[in-house]
Amino acid sequence: MLNFEDYKQEVIxxxxxxxxxxELGFQEYETSRFIQEYLTDLGLEPKTIAKTGVVSLIKGKYPGKTLLLRADMDALAIQEENDVEYISENPGVMHACGHDGHIAMLLVAAKILSRRTEDIHGTIKLVFQPNEEEDGASFLVKEGVLENPRVDSSFAIHLWTPIPSGYIGLKSGPVMAEMYNFKIVLRGKGGHTSSPQNSVDPIVCAANIIQTVQSIQTREIDPLEPTVIMFGKIQGGTSSNIIADTVEMEGTLRYLYDGDDEGVQQPRRRFKxxxxxxxxxxxxxxxxxxxxSSYTVINEEKSVAFLKECVLNQIIDGNKVVPYCCMGGEDFSEYIxxxxxxxxxxxxxxxxPAVGSDIPHHRCDFNIDEKTLLTGVKIHVLTALEYLK
Ligand SMILES: [Zn+2]
Ligand SMILES: [Zn+2]
Incomplete structure (x- = not known):
């Protein structure tokens, strides 16, 4: 009989x-070393992949399918402003997306599962992935993370502060957005601001672009197919009385639908x-x-049904499993x-709110509700045991 409570303190x-x-993306050297040591102590044989990533197999006693469980490892370039005794000791770098919890949950799940190999028909492939925030997954795929043995199914968890503790967000279909970073360089012709007729002003052009492209989402695309166009950076000019030569703009274009290639191409073509x-x-x-940056994450229908019927029903009331999707990007799409x-x-x-974990991801005062870590451990363990039964 599994007693998850025994692991509550360890996962925290x-x-x-x-x-x-x-540590920042692709610089997770200490994180990687710690994970490898932990897994080696369990009797496993972890291997390095994609610079700082770790892959390790738990082989069941019987042959069967291969299940991939993934945790991301990277932190963000944010100076932490929490008043906690475990505050970041690396200035300017912070786990502000919950990936610290993801690693902990998968390590503890590995510990439990490595002691249950007699119940496992098949292989569990544990993947600790670097640089999720910048599509690290594609590097692991290029290095063969989905092969040897070939993966039959993949699952991952994201701790998520917009959903209250005690609830789980799950649905089939698109759940996280396809995302592109765009960069526009506008070149005009500089000059004196007293005689604009002798120049070409890229700033007034930039202003028009920022306004007009918003009509792609409101006038050209089905309102039921969410699209978000945001400018995050704009730079141009040198002085108040000089017409600028160039303007550079950067931003993100996101959309959340599972369209065919034609559909997926549409917003970018319209934008250009x-x-x-x-x-x-x-x-x-x-x-x-x-x-x-990352492709739409599309949850497979049968996998969602499996999770609900075989895994989550052992952990939580059905009415606390809510359909959820958002416009954030996630490179987990590479594994599915x-x-x-x-x-x-x-x-x-x-x-x-009682423990201050109702803060949006990627903020300097972000935190998680640590009691939900055990839920993640349970989901990993039960997913593996049920899938490889
Ligand atoms: Zn993030
Ligand atoms: Zn994240």
């Missing part, structure tokens, strides 16, 4: 260890068409560049829909 302590020692047309009207030359593997991402609610 592990999470606090990682919280104290956050509009920017180029505006630039032509203003006689400004432009470059528009899209850098893919983008590579045609069944699976699902589960949101474990960890928002609790």
């Amino acid at each position: 302590e592990l999470r606090r260890h990682f919280h104290r020692h956050p 068409r509009m920017v180029e047309a505006i630039c032509e009207a203003y006689r400004v030359s432009c470059e528009v560049e899209f850098l893919p 829909n983008h590579n045609n593997i069944p699976g699902a991402l589960v949101f474990v609610g960890t928002g609790n």
Whole structure:
């Protein structure tokens, strides 16, 4: 009989260890070393993948399918402003997305599962993934994380403060948005602000672009297919009385639908068409560049049904499992829909005003409700035991 309560303290302590020692994407060297030591102590044989990632197999006593469980490891470039004894000891770097908890949950699940191999038909592939915030997953896929043995199904958890503690967010279909970073460079012709007729002003052009592209989401795309276009950075000019030569703008374009390729291409094509047309009207030359960040995370229907019927029903009241999706990006899509593997991402609610964990992700005062860590451990363990029964 599994007694998860025995692991409550350990999962909290592990999470606090990682919280104290956050590392940025692809620099998770100490995190990686700690994980490898922990897994080696369990009798496993962890291997390095994609610079700082770790992959380790738990082989069941009997042959069967391969299940991938993934935790991301990276922290963010944020100076922590929490008043806690386990505050970040790495200045300017903070676990402000809950990935410290993800590592802790999967390590403790590995401990429990490595002692249950006689119940396992198949193989569990534990993946500790670097640099989630910048599509680290694609590097692991290139290095063969989905092969040897070939993965039959993948699952992951994200601790999530917008969902209250005690609730779980899960649904089939698109749950996290496809995301592109865009960069626009506008080139005009500088000059004296007293005689604009002798110059080409990229700033007035930029202002028009920022306003006009918003009509893509409100006038060109089905309102039931959410799209968000945001500018996060704009730079241009040197002085109040000089017409600028160039303006650079950066932002993100996100959409949440499982469309075919045609559908997925649409917002970007519309965006480029509009920017180029505006630039032509203003006689400004432009470059528009899209850098893919992550694909839409699309939970597979059968995997969601499996989780609800075989896993979550052992942990939580059915009415506390709520359908949830959001416009955040996640590279977990690489382990499932983008590579045609069944699976699902589960949101474990960890928002609790009583412990100050109702703060949005990526903020300097972000925190999680540590009592929800055990829920994550349970989901990992039961998913593996039920899937490889
Ligand atoms: Zn994040
Ligand atoms: Zn995250």
